[in-house]
Amino acid sequence: MTSRHWEWVFWIAAIAIPLLFPSKLLLINEIAILALFALSLDLLLGYAGIVSLGHAAFFGVGAYAAGLLAKHGLTEPVSGLLLASAAAAVIGFLSSFLVLRGSDLTRLMVTMGVALMLLEVANRFDTITGGADGLQGVTMGPLLGLFRFDLYGRTACAYSLTTLLVLFLVARRIVRSPFGLSLRAIKGNRLRATAVGVPADARLVTVYTIAAAYAGAAGALLAQTTQFVSLDVLDFHRSADVLLVLVLGGSGYLYGGLIGAAIFKLMQDGLAAWTPQYWQFWIGLVLVLIVMIGRERLSAGARRIWARLARQHAGEQPS
Amino acid sequence: MRRRAVLGAIGSVALALASGGAFAQDTVKVGLILPMTGPFASTGRQIEAAVKLYMAQHGTTVAGKKIELIVKDDTGVADVTKRLAQELVVNDKVAFLAGFGLTPLALATAPIATEAKVPQIIMAAGTSIITERSPFIVRTSFTLPQNTLPIADWAAKNGLKKVVTLVTDFGPGLDAEKTFEELFTKAGGTVPEKLRVPLRNPDFAPFLQRAADAKPDALFVFVPSGAGSAVMKQFAERGLDKAGIKLIGTGDVTDDDILNDMGDVALGAITSHHYSTAHNSPENKAFVEAFRKAAGGMRPNFMAVGGWDGMHLIYQALTKTAGKTDGEALVAAMKGMAWTSPRGPISIDPATREIVQNVYVRKVERVDGQLFNVEFATFEAVKDPAKAAK
Numbered sequence: 001m002t003s004r005h006w007e008w009v010f011w012i013a014a015i016a017i018p019l020l021f022p023s024k025l026l027l028i029n030e031i032a033i034l035a036l037f038a039l040s041l042d043l044l045l046g047y048a049g050i051v052s053l054g055h056a057a058f059f060g061v062g063a064y065a066a067g068l069l070a071k072h073g074l075t076e077p078v079s080g081l082l083l084a085s086a087a088a089a090v091i092g093f094l095s096s097f098l099v100l101r102g103s104d105l106t107r108l109m110v111t112m113g114v115a116l117m118l119l120e121v122a123n124r125f126d127t128i129t130g131g132a133d134g135l136q137g138v139t140m141g142p143l144l145g146l147f148r149f150d151l152y153g154r155t156a157c158a159y160s161l162t163t164l165l166v167l168f169l170v171a172r173r174i175v176r177s178p179f180g181l182s183l184r185a186i187k188g189n190r191l192r193a194t195a196v197g198v199p200a201d202a203r204l205v206t207v208y209t210i211a212a213a214y215a216g217a218a219g220a221l222l223a224q225t226t227q228f229v230s231l232d233v234l235d236f237h238r239s240a241d242v243l244l245v246l247v248l249g250g251s252g253y254l255y256g257g258l259i260g261a262a263i264f265k266l267m268q269d270g271l272a273a274w275t276p277q278y279w280q281f282w283i284g285l286v287l288v289l290i291v292m293i294g295r296e297r298l299s300a301g302a303r304r305i306w307a308r309l310a311r312q313h314a315g316e317q318p319s
Numbered sequence: 320m321r322r323r324a325v326l327g328a329i330g331s332v333a334l335a336l337a338s339g340g341a342f343a344q345d346t347v348k349v350g351l352i353l354p355m356t357g358p359f360a361s362t363g364r365q366i367e368a369a370v371k372l373y374m375a376q377h378g379t380t381v382a383g384k385k386i387e388l389i390v391k392d393d394t395g396v397a398d399v400t401k402r403l404a405q406e407l408v409v410n411d412k413v414a415f416l417a418g419f420g421l422t423p424l425a426l427a428t429a430p431i432a433t434e435a436k437v438p439q440i441i442m443a444a445g446t447s448i449i450t451e452r453s454p455f456i457v458r459t460s461f462t463l464p465q466n467t468l469p470i471a472d473w474a475a476k477n478g479l480k481k482v483v484t485l486v487t488d489f490g491p492g493l494d495a496e497k498t499f500e501e502l503f504t505k506a507g508g509t510v511p512e513k514l515r516v517p518l519r520n521p522d523f524a525p526f527l528q529r530a531a532d533a534k535p536d537a538l539f540v541f542v543p544s545g546a547g548s549a550v551m552k553q554f555a556e557r558g559l560d561k562a563g564i565k566l567i568g569t570g571d572v573t574d575d576d577i578l579n580d581m582g583d584v585a586l587g588a589i590t591s592h593h594y595s596t597a598h599n600s601p602e603n604k605a606f607v608e609a610f611r612k613a614a615g616g617m618r619p620n621f622m623a624v625g626g627w628d629g630m631h632l633i634y635q636a637l638t639k640t641a642g643k644t645d646g647e648a649l650v651a652a653m654k655g656m657a658w659t660s661p662r663g664p665i666s667i668d669p670a671t672r673e674i675v676q677n678v679y680v681r682k683v684e685r686v687d688g689q690l691f692n693v694e695f696a697t698f699e700a701v702k703d704p705a706k707a708a709k
Contacts, residue, residue, distance in 0.1 A: 132489035276392035
């Protein structure tokens with residue numbers, strides 16, 4: 001099968017799974033949101049080579065923007081999503097100039113700093129954001145004026161998955177465009193890229209802004225589908241989790257974030273149900289094992305097994 | 320061909336999961352959502368142990384129904400709490416949602432309780448407004464205004480003139496700050512500084528320094544369960560104890576779970592609270608002994624007693640409805656219910672679904688070589704003053 005076939009299988013599965021597991025819609029909704037968030041970080045890390053420990057900043061801006069819009073009258077989800085995403089893009093654009101400077105280590109610190117500052121701002125202005133108690137009284141109108149957000153998460157799940165698919169297709173277009181290729185050139189060697197005429201700074205600002213808009217959309221989806229926003233959306237652990245997701249799934253090929261998000265959430269959900277007290281230990285163990293064995297070797301192993309199965313299958317039933 | 324095989328495999332897994340989800344009609348499920356990991360894990364540990372102890376002592380059959388407990392860890396994050404509550408209602412068809420370690424977690428779940436008509440039993444969170452957020456919320460823990468009233472009264476009557484407040488910056492902390500300031504200034508005292516510490520990763524040192532600079536007679540403290548030892552340690556490090564500043568507060572700061580490890584700096588701290596491990600009653604002696612045996616020597620604290628009474632409320636409500644799990648009937652059954660808890664006599668206010676209980680003023684003393692909150696005055700049947708004022 002070619003990679004094009006794989007993509008079809010992946011997305012057919014993504015649409016089929018919610019239909020097959022109607023009791024897991026809320027979890028699937030969370031996976032889709034985390035996947036979109038990871039996709040956003042992959043654009044930065046995997047394509048432009050910008051490391052970030054503060055990506056939750058844009059997730060949080062999107063979540064608060066969507067929550068506040070809904071609370072103050074704009075309860076239509078899609079326009080709320082677009083506006084929240086735009087708000088995150090503005091913050092992303094402004095902070096991108098800080099990220100242009102310095103090496104990876106400085107970038108880690110700067111991105112983290114921006115997220116921490118926003119967290120403190122949200123905490124301080126508790127008359128607007130609700131502070132540590134969370135933003136109360138967010139009620140969303142029905143999606144497209146037809147589907148209300150139900151207790152089972154049907155609307156939420158369909159909404160998040162559709163948004164993920166649309167934004168994924170846009171991202172796929174972006175990374176395959178000349179713009180995307182120039183990003184890879186910058187990631188490979190910034191000096192040489194500049195020498196062949198790639199305006200490195202402008203490109204990085206653009207991709208940072210796009211990534212912020214994506215993260216903002218993910219945050220907005222969370223706020224709209226849970227109809228609640230708390231300070232936690234800006235918390236450091238969100239930035240760290242999304243980095244973990246990319247470590248699990250691999251960066252630089254767009255699907256890494258999606259696969260990583262599914263593995264991370266399923267593992268968390270399964271382990272937490274099995275041992276509510278000690279599940280974090282097992283997550284830690286799995287991460288250490290993945291790093292030690294190496295994801296490449298794991299996926300190569302999986303490919304070999306798949307290939308063998310496929311050969312056997314083909315041998316039995318020549319088709 | 321291959322694709323069909325894959326889809327077939329997915330389908331059979333789905334069927335297996337779906338059939339596993341079937342359940343018998345004569346079980347009543349209780350969804351217990353608690354922070355079992357993260358900074359507030361001690362709250363989850365205490366409540367889970369108390370709930371399991373209650374079930375071990377009182378059996379798992381009530382009014383002919385079998386009680387099944389489902390424990391979930393929300394890590395203290397509100398959107399996770401909400402999602403877990405939603406899943407418990409939709410997939411597990413729980414008849415009760417219980418637990419809720421912190422105010423934001425309880426508030427996030429309130430709309431679920433209302434929409435699904437499932438009673439939400441608050442076993443820990445203490446902000447006054449929580450019970451007003453859904454007609455299905457019933458509380459067995461406490462409210463901060465309720466616990467603050469006696470210490471404000473005690474402070475005013477015992478010669479304290481100038482008190483600085485230090486609270487954690489979220490719902491319950493603001494409740495405590497507001498109640499204390501109102502009552503204490505009405506009684507003639509002054510509150511020169513009101514300090515608020517963030518909920519996550521608090522560092523008390525700079526705040527304690529500011530408190531020391533104001534040279535008050537006493538420092539009033541509220542922090543969530545589990546954070547008290549850090550306050551005590553830095554209180555001593557900054558020399559506030561040597562400067563003659565008294566430590567007063569709600570009993571959360573001298574939490575029984577960790578009090579004994581705080582050391583001598585805690586001695587003499589005056590707090591008011593609804594529960595102390597050292598509460599002198601036969602019910603409490605039996606409770607403490609059984610809890611210690613069941614939980615590996617751990618002392619039960621006010622979280623444990625909230626969980627214990629929450630479970631009692633669930634059992635009694637089911638008995639009263641003869642096993643019917645209609646949410647409105649269950650809440651109606653809970654209203655006005657009264658019983659003797661390990662903490663003393665308590666009841667559920669039929670008007671507000673809020674707990675009415677004795678609040679005790681206590682002093683940290685060394686008893687048989689261990690630190691305890693020893694009660695010396697009682698305010699009987701205190702209703703939540705924040706609601707009484709409305």
